[in-house]
Amino acid sequence: MSVFIWAAIAIGVLIALVLIFKTTKSSPHEALSFSSHCKKCGYKTNGLKCPRCERLAE
Numbered sequence: 001m002s003v004f005i006w007a008a009i010a011i012g013v014l015i016a017l018v019l020i021f022k023t024t025k026s027s028p029h030e031a032l033s034f035s036s037h038c039k040k041c042g043y044k045t046n047g048l049k050c051p052r053c054e055r056l057a058e
């Protein structure tokens with residue numbers, strides 16, 4: 001019975017690793033889309049300087 005439990009744990013770990021790998025693989029696209037937003041306040045800048053944070057910096 002304990003062997004079955006360890007097998008289930010191993011399968012669970014494998015599924016988790018696959019999910020982590022998929023998330024890591026898709027992260028460059030997410031980082032690319034995230035770059036169009038301000039890293040500080042999240043305001044949509046389309047890769048330009050954030051007008052909100054520019055105003056705060058002055």
Ligand SMILES: [Zn+2]
Pocket residue numbers: 038039040041042043050051052053054
């Ligand atoms: Zn900002």
